[in-house]
Amino acid sequence: xxxxxxxxxxxxxxxxxxxxxxxxxxxxxxxxxxxxxxxxxxxxxxxxxxxxxxxxxxxxxxxxxxxxxxxxxxxxxxxxxxxxxxxxxxxxxxxxxxxxxxxxxxxxxxxxxxxxxxxxxxxxxxxxxxxxxxxxxxxxxxxxxxxxxxxxxxxxxxxxxxxxxxxxxxxxxxxxxxxxxxxxxxxxxxxxxxxxxxxxxxxxxxxxxxxxxxxxxxxxxxxxxxxxxxxxxxxxxxxxxxxxxxxxxxxxxxxxxxxxxxxxxxxxxxxxxxxxxxxxxxxxxxxxxxxxxxxxxxxxxxxxxxxxxxxxxxxxxxxxxxxxxxxxxxxxxx
Numbered sequence: 327x328x329x330x331x332x333x334x335x336x337x338x339x340x341x342x343x344x345x346x347x348x349x350x351x352x353x354x355x356x357x358x359x360x361x362x363x364x365x366x367x368x369x370x371x372x373x374x375x376x377x378x379x380x381x382x383x384x385x386x387x388x389x390x391x392x393x394x395x396x397x398x399x400x401x402x403x404x405x406x407x408x409x410x411x412x413x414x415x416x417x418x419x420x421x422x423x424x425x426x427x428x429x430x431x432x433x434x435x436x437x438x439x440x441x442x443x444x445x446x447x448x449x450x451x452x453x454x455x456x457x458x459x460x461x462x463x464x465x466x467x468x469x470x471x472x473x474x475x476x477x478x479x480x481x482x483x484x485x486x487x488x489x490x491x492x493x494x495x496x497x498x499x500x501x502x503x504x505x506x507x508x509x510x511x512x513x514x515x516x517x518x519x520x521x522x523x524x525x526x527x528x529x530x531x532x533x534x535x536x537x538x539x540x541x542x543x544x545x546x547x548x549x550x551x552x553x554x555x556x557x558x559x560x561x562x563x564x565x566x567x568x569x570x571x572x573x574x575x576x577x578x579x580x581x582x583x584x585x586x587x588x589x590x591x592x593x594x595x596x597x598x599x600x601x602x603x604x605x606x607x608x609x610x611x612x613x614x615x616x617x618x619x620x621x622x623x624x625x626x627x628x629x630x631x632x633x634x635x636x637x638x639x640x641x642x643x644x645x646x647x648x649x650x651x652x653x654x655x656x657x658x659x660x
Contacts, residue, residue, distance in 0.1 A: 480659030483539065484532050484641070487654050488513045492529075498568060500527035500646060510546070514653040517559070517645035518548075524556035524646050526568045532640030532657060538616045539563055540660040541641050546608045548649045550578045555594055557647025558585065561655075563615040564639035571642060572634055574613045574622040576603045578648055584613075584622050584632040596630035614660050 486494055488507060492515055497505045501521045508516040517527060541563045551557065558575035565571040569590040576582050583597040602624070603609075612623040621631045643652045 482656065482658050483536060484657040485655060486531070488515050494531050495529040495643075496531065498526065498528045498530065498642075500525035503527045503645075505529050508651065510651050510653075512653065514651040515643065516548075516649075516651045517643070518649050520551050520645065520647055520649045522551040522554075522557070522647055524554065526644065527646045528562070528565075528568075528642045528644040530565050530640055530642040531655075532565075534566060534639050536564075536640060536657070537638045538660055539641075540612065540614050540658050541656075542610070542612045542658075543643065543655040544608050544653045545576060545611050545643075546651050547576060547578075547603065547605050548651060550605060551647050551649075553579045554647060555579055555581070555583075559645040559648050559650035559652075560585070560643075561611050561613060561652075562642040562644055563613050563620065564634065564636040565642040566636060566639040570636050571639065572613065572615060572620045572632070572636060573642070573644055574611050574624070574629075575644075576609060576611075576624075580604070582622075582624055582629060584620060584630060586620075586632055586634070588635045593632070595632055598624075598629050616660055 484494075486492075489512070492505070492507055495505070495515070499505070500523060503520050504518050506516055506518070507513055515529070517529075520527065541561050543561045545559055545561065547559050555577055557578035558573075560573045560575035562571045562573040569587060571587050573585045573587075574582070575585040575594075580600055580603045581598050582602045583594045586593045586595075610625050612626075614621045614623075615634060618634050618637065619631055620634045622629050641655070641657055643655070
């Protein structure tokens with residue numbers, strides 16, 4: 327294989343009060359005029375005691391006091407007889423006080439929000455209290471949104487693994503060289519019968535109006551016809567015709583470069599060190615054409631950039647002077 331280096335986070339219980347008793351003594355009738363009847367009945371118990379606070383037993387009301395009785399005095403001469411009827415019994419005490427309020431309990435704390443877009447926190451449990459109001463549950467914690475993943479590529483403009491043929495391609499043949507399908511683990515597109523010539527031998531596809539694109543493909547040199555900086559296998563972006571394109575080239579002199587051609591004038595820059603390219607090795611090639619600059623990568627490692635004057639065009643697979651195979655071509659908007 328090619329030795330391509332990657333260097334390039336308790337309530338108080340209040341007792342019930344005992345109601346007071348108000349029993350007046352019975353008056354005796356005096357001599358002479360008849361005395362009045364016995365005193366009035368005793369009053370009922372005092373205000374009922376309050377219930378115990380915090381859930382204790384309510385206080386009991388005071389007991390009813392019986393009214394007093396009186397015997398009538400002996401009538402005086404000429405006096406009226408009979409004592410007055412004793413007073414009626416006093417009214418019993420009122421019902422004891424209501425039970426004290428139970429202590430309320432605060433709801434549970436809000437759950438912590440989930441990390442990286444995790445689920446919201448669970449609600450806090452409701453507080454319990456004897457005769458108390460139900461505590462409000464804690465509100466769910468708001469989960470933080472997960473951080474977005476790396477931005478993906480845009481629309482796929484074109485892709486071809488050649489399993490369905492090669493009808494999407496237009497060939498530009500040099501001499502006796504050919505283009506056709508063959509098998510190399512899977513179906514691949516083959517450039518064969520190359521001659522030792524720098525005449526551009528290519529197959530093109532896509533839309534001439536494409537501007538900013540990313541072109542990717544797998545490329546392997548099968549055999550050479552000689553060592554030259556003009557003999558190469560590679561992929562091209564912004565292909566307009568045989569005199570206008572931008573290619574990432576695996577050259578037959580075991581180097582790689584961005585091979586630019588504009589208005590028929592070629593440039594090879596930048597160029598990788600010797601030993602970058604080996605025959606019989608698959609390489610993942612990528613070329614990004616964005617604005618007036620193209621950037622090239624081999625096996626995910628950038629080899630450099632170059633100015634671009636073409637600015638639009640389709641794509642091409644090229645192999646002047648070498649025999650090569652191509653697979654898994656893909657064009658996207660970068």
